[in-house]
Amino acid sequence: MNIVVIGPGALGSLFSARLAASGRIVTLLDHNPARALSLDNHLTLSTATNEELRVDLPITTDHSCLKQADLVLLTVKSQHVVDLLAVVQNHITPDCLILGLQNGIGHLHFFEDSQAGLALGVTSQGATLLAPGHVRHGGHGPTAIGFLHPAPDKRVLKLIRAAAVMSTAGLATEVVDDIEDRLWQKLLVNAGINGLSALYDCPNGQLLEIPEARSRLIALVEEGVRIAHTKGIDVGADPVGRTLDVCRATASNISSMLQDIRNGRSTEIMAINGALLAEAKKLAIPTPENELLVSQVLAVEKSADKAKFDL
Ligand code: PAF
Secondary structure, eight states, rough: EEEEOOOSSSSHHHHHHHHTTTOOOEEOOSHHHHHHHTTTTTEEEEEETTOEEEEEEEEEEEEEGGGGGGGGESSSSSHHHHHHHHHHHHSSTTOOOOEEOOOOSSTTGOOOOOTTTTTEEEEOEEEEETTTTTTEEEOOOOOOEOOOOOOOHHHHHHHHHHHHHHHHTTTTTOOOOHHHHHHHHHHHHHHHHHHHHHHHHHGGGGGGGGGHHHHHHHHHHHHHHHHHHHHHHHOEEEEEEHHHHHHTTTTTOOOHHHHHHHTTOOOSSSTTTHHHHHHHHHHTTOHHHHHHHHHHHHHHHHHHTTOOOOO
């Protein structure tokens, strides 16, 4: 299986390194020529037990590698998916499977067409980018992949094969038929944690110790649950409890959104809490907590020095 991973962020670097280390043909595609060159065709993978592994693989900006791809892993942020899909779909063969691994739900409508080989995934793998080309695999978690709508058998077989390839590479993956529910389950966790950790400028665990942050977290998730239930989405048992558990389990983690703020990058706030607002508007559900959070995180994003928001 010839695999192209697009986006050398934490997840893209982790999946590229693990898949290439397991003997797969993997190319990492970057849009940034200077960075692609500086990565010098290798990645460094640090494990949770502090081992370091050098993985050699082609890292390029040349889209022609997509012509040979059987599987394209799209690991860019939700807000970049639409532009990228247009480029990717111009280069791939009709048999190629595209798998999007994004936080949030802002990109879901671009993945409606299962016939076109568009699948979605949600992962709990713990990846932190220590430096460009250097990723830490801090913790293993499951990855679920699936189509939003029933797909032809040929497509499903390809997806099953992709799951087997990823699992063999040490990235445990299962094919599911409720990927939308799974994406919402993760969305609610991210909606409760990510924006607040960016505002309070703290690791996930501290949100539980700041009474105001803790009650805001609960209210954010509860608003999300109301939207999900109205849409008929199965968010599983006790989404609030689950989010508090994730805070505890990842207590020392700097969330991906806080990492973005600290590194001066745009955040996924619109794909997470912003997407909840868009859904709530359609359903006339009040969401004051999510509205406040979105406006505050956007303000932090805009502030030139990325200073901590004045709470
Ligand atoms: O986006 C993140 O950082 C992670 O999904 C999570 C679960 C909030 C842990 O930091």
